Every structure is written in structure tokens, then in C-alpha cells.
Amino acid sequence: MAKIQEEVSRRKTFAIISHPDAGKTTLTEKMLLLGGAIRSAGSVKARKSKKFATSDWMELEKQRGISVTSSVMQFEYEGYKINILDTPGHEDFSEDTYRTLMAVDSVVMILDVAKGVEAQTKKLFKVCRDRGIPIFTFINKMDRHGKDPLELFEEIEEVLGIESTPVNYPIGMGPTFKGVYDRFTKTIEYYGEDEEESTFVSVENYTDLRKQLEKSADEETIEKLMEDLQLLDEAGNPFHLDTVKEGKQTPVFFGSAISNFGVPTFLQHFLQIAPSPFPRESSAGKVNPTDKVFSGFIFKIQANMDPSHRDRIAFLRICSGQYEKGMSTWLERTGKQMKLAQPQQFFADSREGVDHAYAGDIVGLYDPGVYQIGDTICGTKELFEFGDLPQFPPEHFAKVRPKNALRHKQYVKGIQQLAQEGAIQVYRTPKFEDTILGAVGQLQFEVFIYRMKAEYGVDLEMERLSYQLARWVKEGEIPEKAYYSSTSMLVHDYVKRQVLLFKNEFSLNYFLQQNEGITLTESPPKDK
Known part of the structure; x- marks a missing residue:
């Protein structure tokens, strides 16, 4: 039991959502780069160089420069086991995204600083809000001109109906962008041309902050920052961890994913704040992730991930207990017993066998045609189900x-x-x-x-x-x-x-x- 508790507590399973072109896949790549999962980040737009985003494994995605299917990527980072689900941004594939959101414990929402809350973001956000999924906001492309940060906070609250509280705050924007000020740690993170390593300077108070910035920023940029910070202190929403975990408040971060600026500090804050796997409702009541009995549900099926084998993989979100290689389970829909002999963990289209997995993990099961989306798998004959996944009528x-x-x-x-x-x-x-x-x-x-x-x-x-x-x-x-x-x-x-x-x-x-x-x-x- 102690082993399961320890493993569950270090799992962070989340999806990244956004409107197309807001920078979702780029942010995913930078996180993978940080975790040492890849050596260099590819871009979904980099067709000529033949370097493509790791999460875009389907050939059509590489040709079109868009993500049209959800991808699963897993890696270790600073003691955490991270499961990232990169979702399609295009609205024509929203059903795949909606089902994927049922399998995560939190969501990272990316906004383009120039465009703010866009149409597809509203739709995806509604699903998160209805389920009470904790949401973290990353406002991207700060090295370009965009909307005023205070205007963006107002837009988030009015359009999405959720409180916003900035963890860090931008120092300038576009040509005047100098970095961000971390309100939690009282640290300046300077924006530089070298994306490998940012410069950090700690300050004691706003007077010290002003003195530090006078060396690099113009007076107008400094004055605006000071005014905005004081306004947030007096009238802004104070950070409340419980409210965040209830999905009623979103911590906001600023950065530039393409240059990797702000991504490392965002990930560090996120891992400290974001919830580990939580109890899930079932037909038998709440199922706790630390329960000894193994359980999970199928949220995605993908054919032909490996062109040489033409196989089918059913993606299983583990909700409780521990998976062990070769264990016997029961499929709730049919009542039949089956062995999970060859589960695999994924990194986009690459995969490797897994001997142990815990609540929060996503594993791929070889599917000879027995699984359906929404199936519940139980570790005992005492069957229950987690409920249906969203299915939308075609138009x-x-x-x-x-x-x-x-x-x-x-x-x-x-x-x-x-x-x-x-x-x-x-x-x-x-x-x-x-x-x-x-x-x-x-x-x-x-x-x-x-x-x-x-x-x-x-x-x-x-x-x-x-x-x-x-x-x-x-x-x-x-x-x-x-x-x-x-x-x-x-x-x-x-x-x-x-x-x-x-x-x-x-x-x-x-x-x-x-x-x-x-x-x-x-x-x-x-x-x-």
C-alpha cells in the first residue's frame, strides 16, 4: 500500500489544449526537451528541414503541419513521472480531444497573447469546467505585440467564467519584452537570446525590483510593471490552492515557448501545484487511486501506429491499483476474463514494454478487436464501470x-x-x-x-x-x-x-x- 501511495503521489497526468497555432505542440516539445526525452525540439511547421514535432507521428500531420490525433508522451523529470497528452487543436477533431480530457487530472491551456481566448479554447474549456478539472494557463508569444495582460485576465474571467491569478508577470512586451517577474519567489527572470539558460535575479521588494530593472528596461516599461503589480496586490485574486484544484481558479504564466523562455519555471511551478491522480466516480462509488484493486478505462483506440505490424492499440488510463505484467483482469462490458500480457508505454509513435504501472499512468494494450472506447477494466470479478465517454452526433x-x-x-x-x-x-x-x-x-x-x-x-x-x-x-x-x-x-x-x-x-x-x-x-x- 505504501508503495502504491508513493508512486501515485509522483504522477502528473495532464493534457495541453489550445486554439490552433497558439503554440500547443511547441510547448509540449520544450517540456520533453527539459525532461531529456528528446535531444532537439522539432517544429510542426519545419517541413523543409524534415524535423517534425515528436507528438505528430502520423505522416499527414507532418505534411499539413497540424495535429489531428491525440498523442501520449511519458517521461521522468525531477522525481516526477509525467504523462502528457497532446491533443488536436483543430475543431474537426474535438471529439478525440474531449475523450482525452476524461483521462487527465489537470489541463494546461495555452493562449496566444495577441488573440486571447479563441473559439476552440472556449469549447475545450467548457468540458474542463463541467468536470472540475484544474486548469493552468500559459500565455504564449510574449516576444510579440499582444493584448495588455490585465485585459487578458479580464477576458479569461468574463469569457471563461474562472478566476485568474498571475504567478509571474511580464516585463514589457514585443520589442520591449525583458522577461518576467515571479510573484511567488520574488525573482526576475530575464529574457535573453540564449534559450539554453535564463538569468535569474532575486529581489527583496518592489524598490529593489525597480533598481534592478533600471539597468535593462526603459522607464515606461518599469512604470507600467509597478502600477500593474500594485493593482494586482490590492484588487487581484489571491492564490488559493484548493480553489485551483476545484477548477475555479487558474494560475497564469507568461513566456515564449518557441524560445523556451518561461517554460522551465512554468513546469517547476506546475509540478508543485498540479494534483496527482484523484478519486473517480464509478457505478460502485468513488474509486481511490491508492486502492489495491486494479482498474482503468479505455479512452482511445489507434490503429496502425506501427506501419510494419498494422496493429491496434487501446489506450488505458489506470485509475487505481498496480499493474503487473501478465495479471488477469475482467472486461466489464462482457464480463470476460483476460490477461494484460504486453502493455506498453508510449512516446508518440515509439513504445516500450512495461512491467509495472500505477494510477495516473497511460498504457497501451494490444487490441485484437475486443476493446471499445469507454470500456472499464477491473482487477477482480466484482465489476463496475466508470461511465460513458463523450460521443457527439455527426454533422x-x-x-x-x-x-x-x-x-x-x-x-x-x-x-x-x-x-x-x-x-x-x-x-x-x-x-x-x-x-x-x-x-x-x-x-x-x-x-x-x-x-x-x-x-x-x-x-x-x-x-x-x-x-x-x-x-x-x-x-x-x-x-x-x-x-x-x-x-x-x-x-x-x-x-x-x-x-x-x-x-x-x-x-x-x-x-x-x-x-x-x-x-x-x-x-x-x-x-x-
Whole structure:
């Protein structure tokens, strides 16, 4: 028990979220560099140099310069076992991000100093707030012109509805940016051109701070800093650790991820403040991370991470107990016993076997096709579940078929495996068994076509459809006219449940008015 307690207390499992181009993947790279996990940081934009972000392992991500799938990276740093989940910033892949947020204990939110709180940030933040996930804010690109820091604090509080409290504060901005003042440690961290090592100077009070800055900053920059700091002392939100852990207050840090400025001190503060794994609700009540009984849930499935083996990996968030190599477990959904013989820990697309793992860790399980997203795995026959993960109804639809009929076997395998990842939803028409794809965002179709070609050797023909809504049939018998309606289409999902596709809200409401005995739902019932 003492061993489990010790191991759990040093785990920090968090996700990094942001709007596209705010610097999420760059910050991730710098953290990995600090931990000695990589020797040099790659950039998602560095196509010509062929040096790409470690977290962007899929070839399409390297070509497009975007992250389209969540990545898991694990490393040791100053006695902590760190699990970073880098998430897609593009809104078309928000469902993958939302599921990933269910597997973390805290979140780092990155804001571009010039743009502040952007649309995708609001959506992701809402999920965090609804779950009470502790949030840490890193305001990036301080070496460029941007919004006034006080304006950013106001924006965070008004738009996101959460208190903000700056841990450090910028000294200037853009061309006048000289560094940051750490309000916790009363230390100046000077911004320099050498990103390998920052210069730190401790001060006793604001008078001493002013004297130190007179050597490097102009009077206007110093005056603004002094005024802002005094205002924060008098009217700002005082730091409260309990409020942070409840997800009601966000500590704010400033820096420049591209130059690595502010990242080391941010990580040090974060590791001291951020929570270790906490109890999780289940159908059997709260499950404590230090419980002896092993448990966890599947939050992601990824096919073909290793092109040479074409395998499928199910990502398991451990919630309690200790994993030991070869241990027997039970899958709650089926009640069947299984051995976890070859779990692996990850660093983007690289992996290594693991003999022991604890609550907070993310391990990859070889999946022969038995796992589903949301599955709970228990260490005893006394089964319970952690509950469903978010699933969103698709808003874009397309009919697909293979260009070459001789590739039909590979086509069926690819469709099945990619659908099981949760990256896209697959339906069949009842009469002719046509394949209909449903996606939350348009870019998912592009990724699907790319992966079918690259991973399964199948070229697709795709015909976009004009439907916008999908609703599962919960109760009632679908009338024959629904099969042939001009404003709706009846299809079946992968377990033969009836689903109606509608062109718009008007056609949905009209259908419900004409068929009072039918009940529809936005998400499917849990598959047993």
C-alpha cells in the first residue's frame, strides 16, 4: 500500500489544449526537451528541414503541419513521472480531444497573447469546467505585440467564467519584452537570446525590483510593471490552492515557448501545484487511486501506429491499483476474463514494454478487436464501470466505395478498424448496404481518405450528402416512408441500431410531428 501511495503521489497526468497555432505542440516539445526525452525540439511547421514535432507521428500531420490525433508522451523529470497528452487543436477533431480530457487530472491551456481566448479554447474549456478539472494557463508569444495582460485576465474571467491569478508577470512586451517577474519567489527572470539558460535575479521588494530593472528596461516599461503589480496586490485574486484544484481558479504564466523562455519555471511551478491522480466516480462509488484493486478505462483506440505490424492499440488510463505484467483482469462490458500480457508505454509513435504501472499512468494494450472506447477494466470479478465517454452526433455525411473492387477485403478491414477508433462513424443503408460515413468535422473525411490509402492501400470514391443531423431511434417503429423520404434517410449503425439522418432541424421537427410514437436520441445507447 505504501508503495502504491508513493508512486501515485509522483504522477502528473495532464493534457495541453489550445486554439490552433497558439503554440500547443511547441510547448509540449520544450517540456520533453527539459525532461531529456528528446535531444532537439522539432517544429510542426519545419517541413523543409524534415524535423517534425515528436507528438505528430502520423505522416499527414507532418505534411499539413497540424495535429489531428491525440498523442501520449511519458517521461521522468525531477522525481516526477509525467504523462502528457497532446491533443488536436483543430475543431474537426474535438471529439478525440474531449475523450482525452476524461483521462487527465489537470489541463494546461495555452493562449496566444495577441488573440486571447479563441473559439476552440472556449469549447475545450467548457468540458474542463463541467468536470472540475484544474486548469493552468500559459500565455504564449510574449516576444510579440499582444493584448495588455490585465485585459487578458479580464477576458479569461468574463469569457471563461474562472478566476485568474498571475504567478509571474511580464516585463514589457514585443520589442520591449525583458522577461518576467515571479510573484511567488520574488525573482526576475530575464529574457535573453540564449534559450539554453535564463538569468535569474532575486529581489527583496518592489524598490529593489525597480533598481534592478533600471539597468535593462526603459522607464515606461518599469512604470507600467509597478502600477500593474500594485493593482494586482490590492484588487487581484489571491492564490488559493484548493480553489485551483476545484477548477475555479487558474494560475497564469507568461513566456515564449518557441524560445523556451518561461517554460522551465512554468513546469517547476506546475509540478508543485498540479494534483496527482484523484478519486473517480464509478457505478460502485468513488474509486481511490491508492486502492489495491486494479482498474482503468479505455479512452482511445489507434490503429496502425506501427506501419510494419498494422496493429491496434487501446489506450488505458489506470485509475487505481498496480499493474503487473501478465495479471488477469475482467472486461466489464462482457464480463470476460483476460490477461494484460504486453502493455506498453508510449512516446508518440515509439513504445516500450512495461512491467509495472500505477494510477495516473497511460498504457497501451494490444487490441485484437475486443476493446471499445469507454470500456472499464477491473482487477477482480466484482465489476463496475466508470461511465460513458463523450460521443457527439455527426454533422457531415458522405457515401463511400472503393475504386477497385479487388480491394474490397482491405476496404472492409479499414472501415471497421478506423470506425472502432471513434475517428469516424459508419452506417449502412438497409436496402443496398451502401456505406455512409458520419463525421463531426469536414477534415475528418480528408484524414479518413488519406489513411485508407496509406494504411490499407484502398483508393476511395466519396460522394458528399446533404444531411446535417443523426438521431438514433430509441422507441417506436419507423414507418416505410422514412426509407424513401427526400429530407431524411434511414441507416443502421455498426450494431444494426436504426439511425435517421435529417437534412436540417426543420425536417427533424416535421418528422417528429408526423410520428408521435417515435422517440429519437442524439447518441446511441451503450453497446453491451
